[in-house]
Amino acid sequence: MELLLQQVMAGLANGAIYACMALAVVMIYQAIDHLNFAQGEMAMFSTFIAWQLIAWGLPYWVAFALAVVVSFIAGVLIDRVLFRPVQNAPVLSQVVAFIALFSILNSSAGQIWDYTIKTFPTPFGHKPLFGGTLIDTHEAGMIGVTLVMLGLLYTFFRGTRLGLAMRAAAANPESARLVGIRVGWMTALGWGMAAAIGAVAGMLIAPVVFLEPNMMLGVLLYGFAGAVLGGLTSPAGAVAGGFAVGIIENLAGTFIPYFGRELKLTFALIMIVVVLMFRPSGIFGRRVVSRV
């Protein structure tokens, strides 16, 4: 029983990483209606920018804020420069563009900052929490930040006119234009916000997995799994899905014999497939109800 509790707590800590990433995944899905395979690399690159600023002597929170702002602007630029020209192209062309972006960011990061593993600071410290080894202050801080971001997003989308306009632009671009919404800018804003959320996620994840150009490879996959599990249309669902993936992954690794640490990543993929088979809209995703 104690082992179970311990693994659940450890899973929760991992889950916070995935939840963070899943939130960024849902954000971009809302804006452009499919996944961005370069999302993890964008987050990684943002984290490197923060790392560089800190290395130049800026205080942590200043570097944090600057990295978020720069990432937002970069997200908007990626939309304008890269995504916009292929917006009406077949999905496959868009996937290729995302993979190109993936390689460009990955290789540039390697070129600029090389592939040696770097440590990234955390403002929360690594002290044990509740006097045990179950969860440390950084992990608790990460869970807290994720929940705060979720709250902010919820307020933005449900409580503001701009949030409503963004939802409308994503759901039905043609009708959105007919009520005067500038759909192109809403998409750009979605990219910017996804990049900014990804930057926060990256900076929270880096102290755990260490900073290097390939740090997000596994994380993004788990982020996808979390988002799919919770439902790609629901930010709260994605966060819950991220936590669930973290917990299930840990439990499976501990309690299923021969599964072990090595097959954990496989588990994320199995989870994506199973959820898509039985509940394509995710556990919290909204199915479209319509009457003719």
Add this chain to the structure above:
Amino acid sequence: MMLEVAGLDAFYGQNQALYGVDFVLDEGQIRTLLGANGAGKTTILRSICGMVRTAGDIRLDGKRISGWGTEDIVRLGVAHVPEGRGTFVRLTVEENLQLGAMTRRNRREIAADLERVFANFPRLKERRGQQAGTLSGGEQQMLAVGRALMLRPRLLLLDEPSFGLAPLIVKELFEILRRVNADTGVAMLIVEQNAALALELAEHAYLLETGHIVMDAPSAVVGADEAVRRSYLGY
């Protein structure tokens, strides 16, 4: 003249859908576009909103708007209730109505207009928190008209408002349109299959055949025409 259209051609890819269409609409007027399926009625509305490729001249208050982006034309006060109604099915009724006023700033006026729409369409008030996709066809059409009115438009373009609705609901809807026109002075251009109804509401009618305007006359004249009666009114 508020709306002046001259020598309008429209194209879908290589196919030309309109040939040199001329018509006008003045402030507060209701005019209707009649014609068979595929004659180009919907294309005219889509041309005004910048949703198809056109050649020729479309002027609103003397300003040339051909080639403008849809959202910029809407911002001039042109509301379009499209075919299929353009409802945001996943959003609530009230959110749909709020979206209609997206280009406006004055929150108090918007709130007042929301109440006015609810007064015109009491069913929408009952269902304000409900997902719009769950409404019946008639209610969705009311919602589409309500959303268009939330813009406080100067020009309202209606594409087949009676489509798929029960006769009683159609009558109610047209009654409301007449009342809104009288109250707010919004000009309306209505595309309609139900020619009898449209001629009753509109003062002037244009008859379209394969992308050409073949008749341009007051509704009474068009309604009395032998050929129109046989083809479009069925008596």
